[in-house]
Amino acid sequence: MEPSPLWNVTSSRAFPRAFIIRPFGTKKIGETGPTIDFQRVEDELIRPAMARAEVLGATTEVYDRSGPIGRDMFQRLVTAQLVIADISIHNANVYYELGIRHALRDKFTYLIRSKVAGHDMPFDIRTERYLLYDVDDLAKQIDPLAAGLKATLRGAEHDSPVFSFVPELESQDPSRFIVTPEEFRLQLQRAEIKRRSGDIQFLAAEVSREDWGLQALTLAAQAQVRLKAWAAAAQLWEQVRAIRGGSLDADLQLGAVYQQLQNYAKAKLVLGRLRDNTALPLPTKARIHGLLGETSLRRWIGDWSASDPGREEAALKSPFLREAYGSFVAAFENDLNDIRYGIHALLLGTILRDLADRLPHVWAELDFDDEDPAAALRAIKEDVIALPRSIEFASRAAPQRERAQQLEPETTLWCKAELRLLTGASVGRIADAYRKVSNAANPPMVDFLRDRLQLLEALAILPNAARPALDALGPPAASPSSRSPHAVIVFLATRPELLTATEPSALGEQILTEVSGLGDPDELLAIAGASPAEIVFHEVCERLLIPTLVCVSHDTADFEQVNSATWGPTWAQQFSQLKGRLPVQTLQDGPGLPSWVSKTRVGLQRANTWLLYTALQYERPVVLILPSDLSAEAEASMSELLRQFGDRQIRTIRLATDHDERRD
Numbered sequence: 001m002e003p004s005p006l007w008n009v010t011s012s013r014a015f016p017r018a019f020i021i022r023p024f025g026t027k028k029i030g031e032t033g034p035t036i037d038f039q040r041v042e043d044e045l046i047r048p049a050m051a052r053a054e055v056l057g058a059t060t061e062v063y064d065r066s067g068p069i070g071r072d073m074f075q076r077l078v079t080a081q082l083v084i085a086d087i088s089i090h091n092a093n094v095y096y097e098l099g100i101r102h103a104l105r106d107k108f109t110y111l112i113r114s115k116v117a118g119h120d121m122p123f124d125i126r127t128e129r130y131l132l133y134d135v136d137d138l139a140k141q142i143d144p145l146a147a148g149l150k151a152t153l154r155g156a157e158h159d160s161p162v163f164s165f166v167p168e169l170e171s172q173d174p175s176r177f178i179v180t181p182e183e184f185r186l187q188l189q190r191a192e193i194k195r196r197s198g199d200i201q202f203l204a205a206e207v208s209r210e211d212w213g214l215q216a217l218t219l220a221a222q223a224q225v226r227l228k229a230w231a232a233a234a235q236l237w238e239q240v241r242a243i244r245g246g247s248l249d250a251d252l253q254l255g256a257v258y259q260q261l262q263n264y265a266k267a268k269l270v271l272g273r274l275r276d277n278t279a280l281p282l283p284t285k286a287r288i289h290g291l292l293g294e295t296s297l298r299r300w301i302g303d304w305s306a307s308d309p310g311r312e313e314a315a316l317k318s319p320f321l322r323e324a325y326g327s328f329v330a331a332f333e334n335d336l337n338d339i340r341y342g343i344h345a346l347l348l349g350t351i352l353r354d355l356a357d358r359l360p361h362v363w364a365e366l367d368f369d370d371e372d373p374a375a376a377l378r379a380i381k382e383d384v385i386a387l388p389r390s391i392e393f394a395s396r397a398a399p400q401r402e403r404a405q406q407l408e409p410e411t412t413l414w415c416k417a418e419l420r421l422l423t424g425a426s427v428g429r430i431a432d433a434y435r436k437v438s439n440a441a442n443p444p445m446v447d448f449l450r451d452r453l454q455l456l457e458a459l460a461i462l463p464n465a466a467r468p469a470l471d472a473l474g475p476p477a478a479s480p481s482s483r484s485p486h487a488v489i490v491f492l493a494t495r496p497e498l499l500t501a502t503e504p505s506a507l508g509e510q511i512l513t514e515v516s517g518l519g520d521p522d523e524l525l526a527i528a529g530a531s532p533a534e535i536v537f538h539e540v541c542e543r544l545l546i547p548t549l550v551c552v553s554h555d556t557a558d559f560e561q562v563n564s565a566t567w568g569p570t571w572a573q574q575f576s577q578l579k580g581r582l583p584v585q586t587l588q589d590g591p592g593l594p595s596w597v598s599k600t601r602v603g604l605q606r607a608n609t610w611l612l613y614t615a616l617q618y619e620r621p622v623v624l625i626l627p628s629d630l631s632a633e634a635e636a637s638m639s640e641l642l643r644q645f646g647d648r649q650i651r652t653i654r655l656a657t658d659h660d661e662r663r664d
Contacts, residue, residue, distance in 0.1 A: 017211065018057030018149075019080035020046060021098060023091045033116050036088060036135050045138040046084060046112075049145035053153075055082060056209060077101050079174040079211070081108055081243055082153060088114040106163035106171035110152045112145065178212045180219060183594055188219055190589075197229035198617030199587065202610050204236055205644075207596050214243050225253065230260040231619055248274070248284070255291045259298060267295045286335030293327030293344060296320040301455065312459055316355040316362050324348055329383065332390070342391040343415045346422050347452070349384040353377070354461050388423045391415070410441040414449055417469070427468050434472040443477055450476060485525035488615040489515060489546070491625045492608050492638075493533035504536050510655050511540045511625070518623060521546045527615050529607060532567055535574050537625075538582060550584045551611055558591045585614065605637055612645055621651065628654035 026037045042059065050057055058076070077083065077100045085098045101109055111130035131148050133141040158164045163171065184207060191199035204220035207213050221236035234257045241250040251270050258267035274280070274288045300320035307314040315321065325348040331341035356363040356377050368376045395416065417433035425433075438446055450473050456466040491511070518524060526541040526548035528534040541548040552559060564572040587610055588594075597606070615622045630638065642650065 017080050017209075017213075018050060018055045018082040018084055019076045020057055020059040020084050020086075021094050021101075022046075022059065022086035023089055023094060027089050027091075029089055029114065029116050034114075034135065036114055038086065038088075041086065041114075041133070041135065041138065045133060045141055045145060046086075048139075048142045049149060050084075052142065052146035053149040055149060055153075057082070057084075073097075074100070075177055076211075078104050078172055078177050081174075081214075082149065083109045084112065084149070085109065086112050088112075088116075102160040102162045104172045105174075106158045106160050106169070107155060108152055109159050110148055175215045175218065178215050180212045180215045181595065184212075184216055184596065185219070187588065187594065188216075188223060192223045192227060195227055196585075196614075196617070197224060197227055197232050198614040199610075200224055200227075200229075201232050201236075201617070202587075202613035205609075205613075206594075208239070210596055214240065217243070218249075221250075221253065225257065228260070229617070230257050232617070233257045234261060248280070252284075252287065252291070255288075255295070259291070259295050262298070264295050264299050268292065271295065282334045283338075286331045286338060286341060289327045289331035289334060290338075290341050290344075293324045293331060293341075296324035296327060297344075297348070300324055305458070312355060313359060313362055315351075315459055316359055317366070321348065321352060322366075325352055325380070332387075336390060336394055339391050339394045339415045340411060342387055342394065343418050343422075346384065346387045346391065347418065349380050349387065350422050351456075351459065351461055352380050353384055355459065356380075388419060391419055395419075410437070410445050413437045413440055414445060417449070418452070421462065421465050421469055424465075427465060430465050431468045431472040434469040438473045446473055447476065449473060485547075485618055485620055486523035487519060487525075487621045487623060488618055489518060489524060489526045489541075489623045489625065490611055490615045491526070491528040491534055491537040492611065493529065493531045493537075493627075504532075507533060507655075508536050508540050511537050512544070514625060514653050514655065515540060515546070516544060525549065525618065527551055527611060529611065530563070530575055530578065532571055532574075535571075535578060538578060542581070548582055549614075550578060550582050551587075551614055552584060553587050553607060553610075554590055555579070555584055555586050556590060562591075605641065608641055609644070612641070612650070616645075622649070624650050624652045626652060626654055628656055 020042065022042060023038045025039070026035055028035045057080070077097060083098075083101050083105075085094060085101075087094060087098070098109070098111075112133060113130065114135050115132040131141060131145050133145070152159065163169050184203065188200060188203055191203065200220050200223050204217050207216045210216065217236055217240050221233055221240060224230075224233035224236060234254060237250045237254045237257060241247050241254065244250065251274050255267050255271040255274075258264070258270065271288055271292045275285075275292065280288070297320070300315070300318050300323075303318035303320060304311055304314035325345060328341050328345035328348060332338070332345050335341065363377060364373050366373055395412065413433075414437050417430070417437050420430045420433045434449070437449060441449075450470065453466050453470045453473070456462055457470070515526075521544050524546045526537070526546050528537045528548070528551065530550055530552050538548050538550060560572055560575065563575070612622070612624075626638065642652075
């Protein structure tokens with residue numbers, strides 16, 4: 001199952017931050033060379049190329065001040081995703097700043113210089129990533145420079161000569177030097193506590209272009225993972241990876257997230273490129289192999305679980321069973337301290353052994369490359385004999401690992417329970433071990449074990465032990481019912497004066513006509529703000545028995561006072577009554593805007609953006625209802641908003657406020 005396209009609302013394009021290092025003013029090259037206006041080079045070459053490469057950026061001129069070079073400039077040299085350095089002249093500041101960049105970051109530095117005969121760059125900094133430009137024809141080089149910047153951001157090789165000649169150096173992680181404002185962290189925490197995935201995505205999009213945007217995106221992605229908002233998490237981790245030009249943490253997270261989305265092809269692709277990295281530490285390699293094993297395990301279960309009859313044969317024939325087994329063996333070999341990998345390998349090895357013994361004709365027909373099927377089976381049986389000893393030995397250190405917070409106590413319990421099951425302990429000991437897990441572990445862990453035991457039962461593996469273990473776990477807990485709409489309706493009153501052109505009753509009838517044809521009320525959810533027109537929308541949805549959510553920036557006395565002054569005392573009375581009947585969701589606690597919000601974005605555009613993120617968090621089709629007779633300014637604003645979200649993913653209906661029905 002592909003991730004929902006509805007969450008592709010903030011492009012995963014990087015919007016990388018660049019830092020421009022260049023001489024200032026007009027300078028002469030050598031004694032006889034031409035004179036170059038470096039401001040003109042920036043304005044007519046560098047900036048247009050950055051725009052085409054979708055790169056934002058600043059120059060060292062921002063920090064040019066008397067006295068020592070500013071701390072901000074040093075920080076930008078380390079944290080900028082891309083540095084563009086003009087080395088046309090032997091300028092001490094430019095080379096000093098370039099040296100800092102080359103010493104601290106291994107890649108994402110691009111050099112440019114003017115094309116002057118007899119004036120070459122120093123040998124020590126010659127690199128493939130540079131561009132020669134003709135100062136008399138700057139426009140001609142815009143496209144080549146844009147292509148070079150894009151290639152640099154995609155590049156995996158070092159472009160710093162320091163890291164090329166001293167490969168043992170480690171490039172600095174830019175996130176170490178950027179502090180995310182506490183105000184943002186608190187808003188993100190508030191959204192997570194309230195389990196509002198849409199708010200998290202909105203906040204991430206709002207700050208993605210800030211200097212600290214990369215760290216903010218990472219925090220938001222981690223929050224979405226904790227909320228199990230997998231499609232949203234995938235989108236954010238992809239954006240983090242794009243900005244960083246590859247990221248171990250992002251790739252590991254993406255592998256796990258794509259598993260949850262059942263997008264196994266992408267999970268395998270992401271993890272496969274990590275597996276081939278020989279420089280990774282052994283525990284990290286183990287985790288990669290473990291995630292690959294989980295991916296193959298899920299695909300294997302999908303291969304045979306619907307087969308009836310012939311389930312056992314389908315299970316044995318599936319190549320994903322052998323893939324999963326091999327991956328978990330490799331994971332345990334890379335980290336013998338993590339007994340979870342050993343238990344996974346032992347479970348799958350036991351299944352392979354028993355199914356192969358039961359269906360020898362099927363096993364004999366399987367392809368093991370150059371290995372004989374009989375020899376492959378002997379190796380598996382030897383592993384099944386050897387693995388319990390290694391697991392038992394490693395489990396002795398479990399208390400120490402638990403104290404070091406490397407392994408949760410309940411994880412040790414389920415590993416011990418499965419070890420009893422898979423090594424032929426008495427039925428009583430097996431049942432008692434599973435009973436301990438049931439008493440001590442959280443419900444998700446118990447459900448995880450129940451699924452594994454039911455898998456063994458379905459394939460008739462260890463039937464005499466699996467059933468008592470299942471009985472010891474007890475029946476599954478009843479899952480709480482959660483309503484998920486089939487579609488979400490969003491009404492945007494893009495003109496506060498909408499009701500001056502249309503009477504409430506007439507507007508209500510138009511809304512009623514449109515909404516009543518959108519489907520079964522039980523399958524819908526309606527979302528709108530609290531302007532007079534939006535209150536009419538909420539009232540119509542109530543009449544139709546459609547659940548509706550009132551979304552306001554903040555619900556305080558200040559909110560009511562300001563809007564009463566705008567819309568009159570009748571509005572205040574209607575809003576108060578509405579709050580008594582319907583749930584109200586707020587974006588923030590008070591009226592003050594966050595420090596990162598530009599004043600140009602205050603107002604309807606920001607509120608409407610948030611409403612759409614709130615709707616899209618349900619990962620269902622969105623129907624957007626708008627007035628048809630918008631002003632030119634409002635129409636342009638709405639077009640900009642829909643471009644941000646991708647208008648192909650949101651169906652738009654226009655209300656015929658002038659009695660001329662029009663639909664997009």
